[in-house]
Amino acid sequence: MVGFKLPLLLILLQAIFGSAYRWFNWQYEVTCESDAYVTPESENATALFLKQQYPKGSFIKVVGNGHGFGNLTTCVDTATTKTPSYIVSLTNLKHLNIDKKSMTATFGAGWDVFDLTNELKANNLSFNNLGAERVQNFVGATSTGTHGTGSLVGNIATQVIGLRVLDSQGNLRIVNEHTNAEELKAFRISLGALGLITEMTIKVQPTYLLKKTTKVLNATKDYNKMYNEISQLYKEHDRMTVWGPHFDWDEKTQDWSIEPTFFASWWEPTTYTGVHNCTLNYCANGCGDCIKNYICYDEVTDAMSCPPQGVCTREFYAEIEHFFPVEHLAEAATNYTLFQQAQTPRMKGPYNEQMIFQLRTLKGDDSYMSPVNTYNLEPKNSGVFAILEIDWIQTYNDWNTLWRNQELAYEFLPHFGETYNVRSHWNKMAAPNATYTLEQFPKLPQFLAIQERQDPKCQFVNDFLVQQLGITRCAKYLSS
Numbered sequence: 119m120v121g122f123k124l125p126l127l128l129i130l131l132q133a134i135f136g137s138a139y140r141w142f143n144w145q146y147e148v149t150c151e152s153d154a155y156v157t158p159e160s161e162n163a164t165a166l167f168l169k170q171q172y173p174k175g176s177f178i179k180v181v182g183n184g185h186g187f188g189n190l191t192t193c194v195d196t197a198t199t200k201t202p203s204y205i206v207s208l209t210n211l212k213h214l215n216i217d218k219k220s221m222t223a224t225f226g227a228g229w230d231v232f233d234l235t236n237e238l239k240a241n242n243l244s245f246n247n248l249g250a251e252r253v254q255n256f257v258g259a260t261s262t263g264t265h266g267t268g269s270l271v272g273n274i275a276t277q278v279i280g281l282r283v284l285d286s287q288g289n290l291r292i293v294n295e296h297t298n299a300e301e302l303k304a305f306r307i308s309l310g311a312l313g314l315i316t317e318m319t320i321k322v323q324p325t326y327l328l329k330k331t332t333k334v335l336n337a338t339k340d341y342n343k344m345y346n347e348i349s350q351l352y353k354e355h356d357r358m359t360v361w362g363p364h365f366d367w368d369e370k371t372q373d374w375s376i377e378p379t380f381f382a383s384w385w386e387p388t389t390y391t392g393v394h395n396c397t398l399n400y401c402a403n404g405c406g407d408c409i410k411n412y413i414c415y416d417e418v419t420d421a422m423s424c425p426p427q428g429v430c431t432r433e434f435y436a437e438i439e440h441f442f443p444v445e446h447l448a449e450a451a452t453n454y455t456l457f458q459q460a461q462t463p464r465m466k467g468p469y470n471e472q473m474i475f476q477l478r479t480l481k482g483d484d485s486y487m488s489p490v491n492t493y494n495l496e497p498k499n500s501g502v503f504a505i506l507e508i509d510w511i512q513t514y515n516d517w518n519t520l521w522r523n524q525e526l527a528y529e530f531l532p533h534f535g536e537t538y539n540v541r542s543h544w545n546k547m548a549a550p551n552a553t554y555t556l557e558q559f560p561k562l563p564q565f566l567a568i569q570e571r572q573d574p575k576c577q578f579v580n581d582f583l584v585q586q587l588g589i590t591r592c593a594k595y596l597s598s
């Protein structure tokens with residue numbers, strides 16, 4: 119790591135300032151204006167920047183790669199405040215140390231999931247859970263509880279065993295299994311609200327091969343029957359994604375029509391080493407020929423998730439992703455589908471294309487803000503969660519269609535939340551209501567106590583965090 123001498127650093131920091139910067143998320147519908155985009159060269163430079171901004175109470179939004187659907191990662195817009203507002207990206211923090219003795223990897227916050235998995239693979243290592251894609255910044259992914267599928271595997275954040283984080287005064291805090299150990303539960307999924315994480319240490323494992331089996335399933339409008347069959351399939355396969363049912367927009371009738379078939383993929387360990395061929399047909403994001411029966415074999419990373427090359431469609435889309443105890447799967451999926459159909463008359467208009475339901479499972483965990491935290495479960499719950507996603511994909515990037523579909527997407531959580539103990543993905547259309555958040559995240563008060571210690575002047579928050587988490591002490595800072 120190259121350290122800058124203080125005067126040079128100050129000159130460099132000055133040079134960064136004075137250039138307003140507009141931030142956008144991946145599909146450009148979430149945006150904010152900041153005073154500058156700051157990319158410090160090192161942890162020390164980041165700490166110095168924070169020390170300088172603390173007296174002014176500047177707003178500071180640390181960002182990863184912006185792969186979200188809501189306002190979690192939005193900076194405080196300069197139009198709404200007289201206080202300076204900065205976006206910070208730690209993309210330059212790129213050190214990496216793999217320790218094969220302790221089977222850990224320690225790396226700077228600049229690493230993206232894709233590059234990190236490639237580096238691990240080159241060392242015959244992997245980690246156990248990935249999202250469907252690998253485009254996120256690693257800290258950005260863990261900080262919202264990004265996950266793949268598997269009743270016996272946790273989300274990415276469960277692999278984090280240590281980290282370094284800077285508070286709003288630039289003070290470094292070390293959190294790991296030996297130091298401040300209890301706080302790992304707060305910092306693993308920190309929503310960018312607890313400080314700038316500069317480094318993470320994760321558990322890694324020898325990589326291994328998986329067999330992926332994809333099977334075509336028949337859809338039926340008897341949703342209860344269909345979701346009960348899917349539910350049964352989850353009892354047979356602990357690691358499975360059901361891509362479907364799929365619906366296509368019928369321009370003539372202005373209605374969704376269910377496709378006759380959809381597919382499920384499941385993964386299991388294998389000793390077969392003949393080929394690595396899962397990357398021939400990604401079939402996860404609109405690439406490839408998906409609705410057919412086939413098997414493939416690959417190293418876990420490539421078998422489970424798509425590299426950027428595996429991502430084809432990038433039209434605007436609205437989406438919800440809800441987590442609830444797996445025991446509710448069949449009934450909740452049925453009711454969600456019926457609820458969606460009741461919304462359809464309000465979707466009439468141009469540019470609808472496809473609606474995809476997707477089902478996954480995930481092992482619950484003890485991170486305070488984990489969407490699959492187990493703190494409020496009842497004894498009859500197994501601790502495994504079902505994940506229901508609905509994507510509304512457009513034929514054309516039209517704002518009105520996107521916003522209308524997003525408005526409709528927001529109706530699901532208030533309708534089903536209490537009934538099924540539903541939690542939303544933090545970076546995907548969460549509904550703003552702190553009373554509800556407290557019910558689903560019983561450790562919220564502990565999280566907020568740490569938030570206040572790390573950020574006494576509310577520099578790391580934005581409207582989304584204040585409303586979602588009920589950080590009432592911060593409301594006055596946002597309006598100043």
Ligand SMILES: Cc1cc2nc3c(=O)[nH]c(=O)nc-3n(C[C@H](O)[C@H](O)[C@H](O)COP(=O)(O)OP(=O)(O)OC[C@H]3O[C@@H](n4cnc5c(N)ncnc54)[C@H](O)[C@@H]3O)c2cc1C
Nearest residue numbers: 182183184185249250254255258261264265309310315545
């Ligand atoms: C097409 C698509 C597919 C997706 N598929 C999945 C999926 O299969 N499973 C799933 O769970 N999710 C999925 N997601 C959601 C995605 O994984 C999350 O939104 C993830 O948080 C995005 O990471 P990012 O770095 O791009 O995000 P950002 O929005 O830039 O950052 C996310 C959060 O991390 C915080 N943060 C970033 N860097 C730091 C840091 N250094 N210190 C402290 N906080 C930090 C930010 O402040 C923010 O709160 C998908 C998203 C898209 C767009």
Ligand SMILES: *[C@@H]1O[C@H](CO)[C@@H](O)[C@H](O)[C@H]1NC(C)=O
Nearest residue numbers: 119120121122160161162163
């Ligand atoms: C960073 O700062 C710390 C404490 O001020 C100092 O000990 C360390 O040498 C610095 N590191 C670099 C790379 O400049």
Ligand SMILES: *[C@@H]1O[C@H](CO)[C@@H](O)[C@H](O)[C@H]1NC(C)=O
Nearest residue numbers: 147148187188189192524547
């Ligand atoms: C994000 O916040 C802005 C400003 O409050 C709001 O107009 C917009 O609808 C929000 N976006 C989403 C996706 O919730």
Ligand SMILES: *[C@@H]1O[C@H](CO)[C@@H](O)[C@H](O)[C@H]1NC(C)=O
Nearest residue numbers: 218238239240241242243325
């Ligand atoms: C990874 O495993 C392969 C096959 O066992 C071996 O040939 C290769 O040397 C290993 N690579 C490293 C970096 O250990």
Ligand SMILES: *[C@@H]1O[C@H](CO)[C@@H](O)[C@H](O)[C@H]1NC(C)=O
Nearest residue numbers: 333334335336337347378379
């Ligand atoms: C789906 O329906 C077809 C035609 O009726 C049938 O041949 C096939 O076996 C069914 N598939 C499954 C998985 O039930």
Ligand SMILES: *[C@@H]1O[C@H](CO)[C@@H](O)[C@H](O)[C@H]1NC(C)=O
Nearest residue numbers: 393395398399412413414415
């Ligand atoms: C992958 O290889 C296996 C074994 O040769 C074969 O049976 C399977 O059809 C191949 N899958 C794909 C998607 O090519």
Ligand SMILES: *[C@@H]1O[C@H](CO)[C@@H](O)[C@H](O)[C@H]1NC(C)=O
Nearest residue numbers: 449450452453454533534537
């Ligand atoms: C969900 O479905 C069940 C069984 O069909 C029904 O009794 C219940 O009222 C529905 N709940 C909601 C919230 O729609």
Ligand SMILES: *[C@@H]1O[C@H](CO)[C@@H](O)[C@H](O)[C@H]1NC(C)=O
Nearest residue numbers: 531532533535536551553554
């Ligand atoms: C919060 O949301 C829940 C669930 O949608 C709802 O029942 C409750 O009335 C809301 N509370 C407030 C204070 O808005």
